Amino acid sequence: MHLFRILFFYEWRHFRAARGLVLLCGLLLATGLYGIYYGTTEIARQRTQLAALPELTRRNVAELQVKFPGPADAGDIGYYHSTFAVHHPDPWAALSLGLRDVNPSYVKLRLLGLHNQLYATDNANPMKLLSGNFDLAFVLVYLLPLLIIALGFNLLSAEREEGILTLLLAQPVRPLTVVAAKLAFRLALVLGLAGLLSVVGMLWAGVPLDGRVASWLALTVLYCLFWFGVVLVVTAWQRPSAVNAVALLGVWLVLVVLVPSLLNLSVAAARPVPQGLELTIRQREEIHAGWDKPKTETMNRFFALYPQWRDTATIRERFVWRWYYAFQHLGDQAVASQAAAYARGLQARYNLVEQLNLLSPAINAQSSFNALAGSDLPTHLAFQRSATRYHDALRAFYYPFLFRKTEFTHADYAREPTHSFTSPPELTTAQHGLLKLLLSVAAVCGLGLLLLRLRPITPR
Amino acid sequence: MIRSIAQKEFVSTLRDRRFAVLSALVLVLLLAATLVGRASFRTLQRERQTAQGTVNEQFRNQPARHPHRVAHYGSFAFRPKSGLSLLDGGVDSFTGSAVYLEAHQQNSVNFSQAQQSGSLIRFGEMTVAFVLQLLVPLLIIFLCFGAFTQERETGTLKLLLSQGVSMRQVAWGKIAGYGQAVALVVTPALVLAAALLFTGEEFASNTDLVARLALFGLGYAVYFFLIVVGSVVVSARQSSSRTALVLLLGLWILGGIILPKATANLGATLYPTITKAQLDADVHEAAQHGIDGHDPHDKRAEALKANLLKKYGVDSEEKLPVSLAGVQMAAGEEYSAKVYQQHFAELNATYERQNRLSDWAGLLNPYQAIRPLSMGLAGSDFAHYVHFQQAAEAYRYALVQRLNGLQAGMGYGDKERRLDAATWRELPVFAYQAPAVGWALPRLLLPVAALLLWAAGLSWLGLRLISKSSVE
Numbered sequence: 001m002h003l004f005r006i007l008f009f010y011e012w013r014h015f016r017a018a019r020g021l022v023l024l025c026g027l028l029l030a031t032g033l034y035g036i037y038y039g040t041t042e043i044a045r046q047r048t049q050l051a052a053l054p055e056l057t058r059r060n061v062a063e064l065q066v067k068f069p070g071p072a073d074a075g076d077i078g079y080y081h082s083t084f085a086v087h088h089p090d091p092w093a094a095l096s097l098g099l100r101d102v103n104p105s106y107v108k109l110r111l112l113g114l115h116n117q118l119y120a121t122d123n124a125n126p127m128k129l130l131s132g133n134f135d136l137a138f139v140l141v142y143l144l145p146l147l148i149i150a151l152g153f154n155l156l157s158a159e160r161e162e163g164i165l166t167l168l169l170a171q172p173v174r175p176l177t178v179v180a181a182k183l184a185f186r187l188a189l190v191l192g193l194a195g196l197l198s199v200v201g202m203l204w205a206g207v208p209l210d211g212r213v214a215s216w217l218a219l220t221v222l223y224c225l226f227w228f229g230v231v232l233v234v235t236a237w238q239r240p241s242a243v244n245a246v247a248l249l250g251v252w253l254v255l256v257v258l259v260p261s262l263l264n265l266s267v268a269a270a271r272p273v274p275q276g277l278e279l280t281i282r283q284r285e286e287i288h289a290g291w292d293k294p295k296t297e298t299m300n301r302f303f304a305l306y307p308q309w310r311d312t313a314t315i316r317e318r319f320v321w322r323w324y325y326a327f328q329h330l331g332d333q334a335v336a337s338q339a340a341a342y343a344r345g346l347q348a349r350y351n352l353v354e355q356l357n358l359l360s361p362a363i364n365a366q367s368s369f370n371a372l373a374g375s376d377l378p379t380h381l382a383f384q385r386s387a388t389r390y391h392d393a394l395r396a397f398y399y400p401f402l403f404r405k406t407e408f409t410h411a412d413y414a415r416e417p418t419h420s421f422t423s424p425p426e427l428t429t430a431q432h433g434l435l436k437l438l439l440s441v442a443a444v445c446g447l448g449l450l451l452l453r454l455r456p457i458t459p460r
Numbered sequence: 461m462i463r464s465i466a467q468k469e470f471v472s473t474l475r476d477r478r479f480a481v482l483s484a485l486v487l488v489l490l491l492a493a494t495l496v497g498r499a500s501f502r503t504l505q506r507e508r509q510t511a512q513g514t515v516n517e518q519f520r521n522q523p524a525r526h527p528h529r530v531a532h533y534g535s536f537a538f539r540p541k542s543g544l545s546l547l548d549g550g551v552d553s554f555t556g557s558a559v560y561l562e563a564h565q566q567n568s569v570n571f572s573q574a575q576q577s578g579s580l581i582r583f584g585e586m587t588v589a590f591v592l593q594l595l596v597p598l599l600i601i602f603l604c605f606g607a608f609t610q611e612r613e614t615g616t617l618k619l620l621l622s623q624g625v626s627m628r629q630v631a632w633g634k635i636a637g638y639g640q641a642v643a644l645v646v647t648p649a650l651v652l653a654a655a656l657l658f659t660g661e662e663f664a665s666n667t668d669l670v671a672r673l674a675l676f677g678l679g680y681a682v683y684f685f686l687i688v689v690g691s692v693v694v695s696a697r698q699s700s701s702r703t704a705l706v707l708l709l710g711l712w713i714l715g716g717i718i719l720p721k722a723t724a725n726l727g728a729t730l731y732p733t734i735t736k737a738q739l740d741a742d743v744h745e746a747a748q749h750g751i752d753g754h755d756p757h758d759k760r761a762e763a764l765k766a767n768l769l770k771k772y773g774v775d776s777e778e779k780l781p782v783s784l785a786g787v788q789m790a791a792g793e794e795y796s797a798k799v800y801q802q803h804f805a806e807l808n809a810t811y812e813r814q815n816r817l818s819d820w821a822g823l824l825n826p827y828q829a830i831r832p833l834s835m836g837l838a839g840s841d842f843a844h845y846v847h848f849q850q851a852a853e854a855y856r857y858a859l860v861q862r863l864n865g866l867q868a869g870m871g872y873g874d875k876e877r878r879l880d881a882a883t884w885r886e887l888p889v890f891a892y893q894a895p896a897v898g899w900a901l902p903r904l905l906l907p908v909a910a911l912l913l914w915a916a917g918l919s920w921l922g923l924r925l926i927s928k929s930s931v932e
Contacts, residue, residue, distance in 0.1 A: 024710075031718060031722075034722070038725050038729065042728075045732065049735045049737075049738075052735075052738065053737060056738070056741050059741065063748075084737065098579060099575075099578070099579060102554070102572070102574045103575060104736075106737065108740070116560070119570050119571065120567070120570060120736070121556060121568045121572070121575075121736070122568075122735055122736045122737075123568070123733050123734060123735060123807060124554075124733065125728065125733060125810075125811040125814050125842075126554040126842060127811070127815045127841075127842050128724045128727065128728050129551070129554040129574060130550070130551050130553075130554050130724075131721050131723075131724030131725070132582050132721055132724075133582075133725065134721045134722055134725040138721070143713075143717075143718070150706065150710075161702075241702045242701055242702060245702075245705055245706065245709065246602060249709060253595075253598070257583060257584060257594075258489075258586075260583030260584070261583060261584050261585055261586035261590070263580060264577055264580040264581060264583070264585065265496055265586055267580065268576075273576050276570070276576075277511055277536075277557070277558050277570075278511070280570075281511065281515060281518075281536065284533070284560075285518060288529070288532075288533045291525075291529060292523055346576060346578075349576070349577070349578060350578050353578060353580055363579075363580065363583070366579055366583075367579055370579055376579060
């Protein structure tokens with residue numbers, strides 16, 4: 001143990017002397033801090049944007065109150081009045097932005113058909129989306145392994161190439177102790193950096209101190225351990241530094257770049273998603289055909305869904321709002337199964353990736369971080385379901401006005417339902433992610449130790 | 461002498477098993493990416509063509525309707541994939557493929573592939589451009605990092621120089637030799653891509669595509685050249701192979717992964733994007749109360765009515781030969797379209813400002829020069845996307861105004877009447893013609909200049925450095 005301490009200490013002195021490595025650690029720290037800064041400002045911006053939405057609704061109401069000074073027909077209000085279903089970010093999202101830039105964080109809703117409103121995107125620069133987010137999760141998942149590779153690619157080979165290993169092993173020290181001390185030093189360094197960044201990130205983002213803190217840290221530690229396991233395997237293989245570097249970078253490339261993009265292709269092929277477009281085209285067809293169909297036919301179909309309005313007056317007018325909103329809703333009904341299939345298809349893709357991400361700890365770590373932060377696809381689908389329920393609530397609010405012919409007064413604006421949705425974390429996904437990471441760590445570390453046992457460390 | 465050094469490097473590279481394995485891997489990836497790109501290109505193209513056909517048919521086969529109902533029924537514009545997008549998908553996965561065209565408003569382009577891919581798309585897409593831009597440089601690094609260091613380590617550099625060649629000649633010989641080896645890996649894939657492109661019936665005898673493909677190949681040739689030169693220079697300036705390799709890999713990571721993301725994110729921070737909700741509210745505000753805030757909608761309508769009555773010399777709306785509602789609709793559309801154009805121009809200007817940061821970074825980082833050049837030539841960059849948006853808007857505006865014209869022609873009391881179903885068959889359908897390469901090139905001057913500067917600068921400065929570097 002004493003020997004281990006000496007070796008550990010000398011590693012520290014070596015490290016301080018190697019200016020390149022210190023620089024590299026500093027660079028990682030700097031990029032990590034930028035990642036945290038970018039993530040928190042991005043979430044702060046989204047919060048500000050979401051906070052501005054009630055004001056837009058208020059202005060819309062004020063305008064309508066001028067336009068309809070007295071009691072109004074609720075149909076007019078439903079047509080011109082818009083509100084928002086909002087998807088508030090969890091504080092954790094600042095550390096792992098996930099899909100929060102690709103998917104809109106609010107949906108603007110009017111009383112009209114839901115589906116041509118639900119899928120509207122927010123303004124986004126496609127070039128920015130293509131480049132992706134620079135958040136803490138990116139630094140941890142992409143860049144931290146590179147630091148580990150830079151620190152570990154010449155663990156023994158440098159000593160061998162410089163002729164020091166012969167001298168070192170001539171001392172009364174077991175080669176395994178040397179490897180262990182070197183790895184332990186680097187592990188302490190990397191875990192220190194990753195832990196520091198994570199804690200700074202959590203404090204900066206102001207996350208609630210719940211079980212997710214432990215999950216995040218455990219994910220980070222396991223992910224680092226995995227990469228150290230890979231370094232161990234390559235070290236045990238005992239090749240020259242250049243070969244080690246190529247091999248380690250090759251593993252990084254395969255796990256972080258190639259497997260994800262190939263997986264993306266195969267998942268898209270294995271789980272085809274019915275085009276969302278067909279859905280909106282079909283809905284448009286249904287809704288606009290509503291104008292040309294006999295009113296009684298439309299109303300009878302509507303009453304089958306809402307029997308409570310069956311006893312309302314028969315429509316004889318050329319145009320009346322309750323008929324208009326009835327066929328809008330029937331347009332939604334006509335594509336309900338298609339919409340469900342679309343959401344199911346997306347979820348099925350996600351599930352398949354969840355099953356297959358055992359192939360790449362990088363994907364696993366990324367999706368676990370996103371799951372903790374509630375910034376992944378399932379959360380967006382949950383938000384869309386929530387927005388759908390909100391649309392249902394809006395209709396339920398307006399129907400009595402429309403069918404009982406009650407007038408809509410200025411006081412009624414305040415009684416209108418409002419919507420708020422905050423990302424829930426997907427804890428089971430994160431737990432499964434932890435388990436799978438543990439499995440990957442066990443696999444590489446086992447392989448490394450086995451190799452060390454099979455191939456004794458030689459000085460040359 | 462240069463030639464024989466080149467020959468030696470080329471032959472010994474081919475004999476190197478590591479290189480053989482790596483280049484075979486890259487070649488397989490390139491070919492796979494080409495085939496996959498073509499398959500997905502075909503599927504997407506077919507889907508969009510079918511969808512466009514469907515909506516066009518639906519539009520033409522509408523029953524008798526009032527023209528304004530048809531204007532609200534509207535149409536869809538689907539963005540066809542550009543021919544070369546099978547090599548470089550660019551921003552296509554993030555832009556959405558269809559826009560709903562209707563009266564009174566301009567909609568967003570919805571349903572992007574990124575929304576359907578989950579987090580995986582964040583790791584990058586397997587395209588030919590991805591292999592060419594990131595993996596081939598990695599191959600070049602592995603190939604060249606020992607160009608001088610290995611000769612130094614084995615002591616052969618001194619022997620070589622004692623033959624009377626200069627360091628500069630050795631360097632050029634090595635660059636030429638490695639260049640041949642890289643060409644050997646990349647050319648088959650590009651030839652296959654060209655063959656696939658020009659045997660498909662979609663592309664037969666398309667000169668624009670030939671020009672784009674040629675420039676595409678040329679651009680990458682310059683890119684690979686400068687990476688070979690850069691790697692050789694680094695190798696000459698470092699004392700050991702290990703440090704040369706680590707330095708080169710560090711540069712690759714910085715240029716290929718960190719900088720592009722950092723500049724894109726920085727751009728978004730510096731020039732924040734307005735939300736769609738805010739933009740819609742601003743447009744609505746301007747359309748209601750006048751662009752300058754003085755001229756409310758009702759006042760404009762009143763003035764229009766008065767003018768119309770005066771023009772036809774009648775005293776009431778009933779006596780007008782045209783429908784006042786239709787004329788007002790047309791004037792309103794003209795006004796709101798103008799307001800939309802103004803706001804969308806501002807939005808696109810914000811995006812351009814965000815992107816310009818990345819484009820200028822091309823002067824620091826060759827990857828950020830080849831990337832915009834590559835997608836610009838492939839027709840999958842932001843400029844091409846905006847071109848489509850504008851074409852769709854031009855069509856929308858023309859269609860809605862034509863329908864408004866039809867409504868105006870129906871005369872007073874038009875609301876109670878409908879136009880015959882045959883009317884809709886005479887209206888033109890949306891057809892998109894992607895711009896030619898001559899349109900794209902002026903927009904790509906900065907990346908082209910950056911790439912050429914890099915190539916020239918490295919050849920000049922780098923080779924000077926090499927001739928000054930030590931032999932030991």
